[in-house]
Amino acid sequence: MSTLYKELEREQPMTETNTDKEHWDMIIQPKTSMLDLQLKEVWRYRDLIMLFVKRDFAAQVKQTVLGPVWHLIQPILTTIIFLVLFGGIAGIQTEGVPQPMFYMAGITLWYYFSLSLTATAGTFVTNAPIFGKVYFPRLVLPVSIVISNLIKLAIQFGLLVVIMFYYGISGKYVFHFNIYLLLAPVVIFILAGLSLGLGIIISSLTTKYRDFTLLLTFAVQLGMYVSPIGYPLSKLEGSKYRILLEINPITPLVEAFRYSLFGKGTFTTGTLLYSFAFMMVSLFFGIIMFNKVEKSFMDTV
Amino acid sequence: MSNTVIKVENLSKQYRLGQIGTGSLAHDINRWWHKVRGNEDPYLKVGEANDRASKGDSEYVWSLRDVNFEIKQGDAVGIIGRNGAGKSTLLKILSRTTAPTIGNIKIKGRVASLLEVGTGFHPELSGRENIFLNGAILGMTKAEIKKKFDEIVDFAGVERYIDTPVKRYSSGMYVRLAFGVAAHLEPEILIVDEVLAVGDAEFQKKALGKMQDVSKGQGRTVLFVSHNMGVVTQLCNSAILLNKGSVAYTGTSDIVVQKYLNLNLSGETYEAPEEKEFYIKKVQVVDEQGKVCSTFGTSNKIYLQFTIAKNIKKASAQLSCTIQNKTGDYLTTFVEDLDKWFNDANGTNEHTFQVLYPGDLLVPNYYAFRLAIFSGRAVYDLVEMICPFSVIDEGSAMAMYEGAGYGYFSTNHQFKQIL
Structure with missing residues (x-):
């Protein structure tokens, strides 16, 4: 027998000095420092993130005839509805940008945000069975969701490019591309961070209160109308409702996105920085809350 | 060292x-x-x-209380205990799915825990995709999985179906693939729950063999949580017995398994609800030390003790004593004449008897007793399915099969080479 344990009498364990010198790879303890964001751990599991991304994407497409084309149908249909509603019935001008192109740009961004947000918000509740059985940094899942939605965004963005191409070739709209084109990826990056940050805050809250899931569905639906998706921000010049759009961190992002592509949109460095700061703060608090919840949520979920 | x-x-x-x-x-x-x-x-x-x-x-319940132990490299340690002893909680903390309230665990090396096989398997994905996904969930990197890929497929025996979605797999194939991934993890410390109770006998043997390789051959540390004492004795060199959230004993696995048997499992005592003319007053099953017991190892002797009382003057009667299986069938019966103890000349009308059943008679299973006092066709008293007890494997090679094929009786045979 390689080892024979002593019967456990409540005697002094190993001498303390001896233990302190030893090196331990991992210490499981009740609480870690609140500011320990464990991002290193997430990085170690980057392969898993990519596999989750692949899974999300592949699983959705399997056994469908149209496959990834489904990702295009939703924005196309919504654009048509907007054409009728905002363009036709309400008759809202779109700053001289052709309406289909204008709506499509906003809808693409909004769908990315809302899909990422709702999916990350469900992290704990939907993955409870896995989380109860095996450990990996829980943050891996929301991060992978945000990334896999980027693929969908890319497909939809491709459609937008095709439409822009059509208007450009046919001479119906003259594009003046310049350095601001580089703003588009920045906008998407901030949007991704924002959906991740808000999503994990909500997912941490839903472990205790399921109310937030219901609230979220509602909020996402309404959110689209207080973001400049179906109309430009300039339309609200002098309106008392403008403040609603200005506190919405999505507004500068959508406007900046349109500006970078079409050269039309209302934003300043200040408003963009506001969105960025909003993202950083929500990510920071999100990760703290998330890490706090992940330790013990199996007991409460 | x-x-x-x-x-x-x-x-x-x-x-x-x-x-x-x-x-x-x-x-x-x-x-x-x-x-x-x-x-x-x-x-x-x-x-x-x-x-x-x-x-x-x-308001508060301590699921674990002041648990202290150390495990050395290369040990295969069984964690045993009754339901509610804290095994699952310990396992959950070790595998970091929940955090402890007080205290800590210090670990050297990479830990992989198998609380369940096939965690995160996605039915729509192919076997190949699931191997990568599941491997990564269990903590392997992509490169490591690639290296092990062929071995896993081979172990699971699903080569032909590797690009088929796993939802089309038979349940056996599914489990084999899932275990294959888990078995080829290369952590320094492996924590295993009773996941092995799945699959056919051949596969169970393979799975346990793999675990044995991991601990003995490769010098890794294995923690094995089980209800199956036989498998614990077979696989583990030492064991930890948990009782009511605390460590009751640690030591070599066979000793701890014996402690487990002695520790709790106080047997049921039958006591007659009312007095009759001629009746069975009290029955208990006890072990060699005379302690009331309801769990015996296969080699243990089983003692049946009972008290018979008589309240009428004239009666001649016989006693029948039967071991029943869990469905109530009679396995073995003997009849004893009671007249020599209960004749009128004898002053007392109450006697206590003991029956000794030798070890290596019953195979691991659940049993009960049936006792009757009768005279011809007249039955004075009859009790059935009383004092239930179980016989458990103490570590035979059969333990690997989780009691599936023990049959009905043990033969106490001799086995030797003659040529």
Whole structure:
């Protein structure tokens, strides 16, 4: 027998000095420092993130005839509805940008945000069975969701490019591309961070209160109308409702996105920085809350 | 030599009953409002004996209390205990799915825990995709999985179906693939729950063999949580016995398994509900030490003790004694004449008897006794399915099969080479 344990009498364990010198790879303890964001751990599991991304994407497409084309149908249909509603019935001008192109740009961004947000918000509740059985940094899942939605965004963005191409070739709209084109990826990056940050805050809250899931569905639906998706921000010049759009961190992002592509949109460095700061703060608090919840949520979920 | 890889110090886990949260924000606000006004909590019922006197000690439950132990490199350690002893909680903390309340665990090396095989398998994905996904969930990198890929497919025997979605797999194939991935993890420390109770006998053998390789051949540390004492004795060189959230014993596995048998499992004692003319007053099953017991190892002797009382003058009767299986079938019966103890000349009318059943008679299973006092066709007293007890494997090679094919009786045979 390689080892024979002593019967456990409540005697002094190993001498303390001896233990302190030893090196331990991992210490499981009740609480870690609140500011320990464990991002290193997430990085170690980057392969898993990519596999989750692949899974999300592949699983959705399997056994469908149209496959990834489904990702295009939703924005196309919504654009048509907007054409009728905002363009036709309400008759809202779109700053001289052709309406289909204008709506499509906003809808693409909004769908990315809302899909990422709702999916990350469900992290704990939907993955409870896995989380109860095996450990990996829980943050891996929301991060992978945000990334896999980027693929969908890319497909939809491709459609937008095709439409822009059509208007450009046919001479119906003259594009003046310049350095601001580089703003588009920045906008998407901030949007991704924002959906991740808000999503994990909500997912941490839903472990205790399921109310937030219901609230979220509602909020996402309404959110689209207080973001400049179906109309430009300039339309609200002098309106008392403008403040609603200005506190919405999505507004500068959508406007900046349109500006970078079409050269039309209302934003300043200040408003963009506001969105960025909003993202950083929500990510920071999100990760703290998330890490706090992940330790013990199996007991409460 | 003393290379400790797991050190558990004062580990405790507390669960709170009743007030975990009502699950709804509205309810929690309502509760808070009641509290503010000094009223009673309107949702405080679950798991709580809503009794002011006992409130202090009933609200919290210690699932683990002051657990200390150390595990050295290369050990295969069994963790045993009854239901509710804290095995699962310990496992959950070790595999980091929940955090301890007090204390800590220090670990050297990479840990992989198998609380379940096939965690994260996605039915729509192919076997190949799932191997990568599941491997990564268990903590392997892509490169490591690639290296092991062929071995896993080979182990699971699903080569032909590797690009088929796993939802089309038979359940056996599914489990084999899942275990294959888990078995080819290369952590320094492997924590295994009773996941091996799945699959056919051949596969179980393969799976246990693989675990044995891992601990003996490759010098890795294995923690094995099981109810199956036979497998624990077979696989593990040492064991930890948990009882009511604390460590009761640690030591070599066969000793700890014996402790487990002796520890608890106090047998049931039958006592007659009322007096009759001629009746069985009390029955118990005891072990060699004379302690009431309901779990025996296959080699243990089983003692049946019973008291018979007579309240009438003239009677001649016989006793029949039967071992029944769990469905009530008679396995073996003997009949004894009672007249020589209960004739009128004898002063007392109450006697206690003992029957000794030798070891290596019953195969691991559940049993009970049937006792009857009768005379010809007249039955004075009859009790059935009393004093249930179980016989468990002490580590035979058969233990690997989880008791599936023990049959009905043990042969106490001789086995030798003759040519």
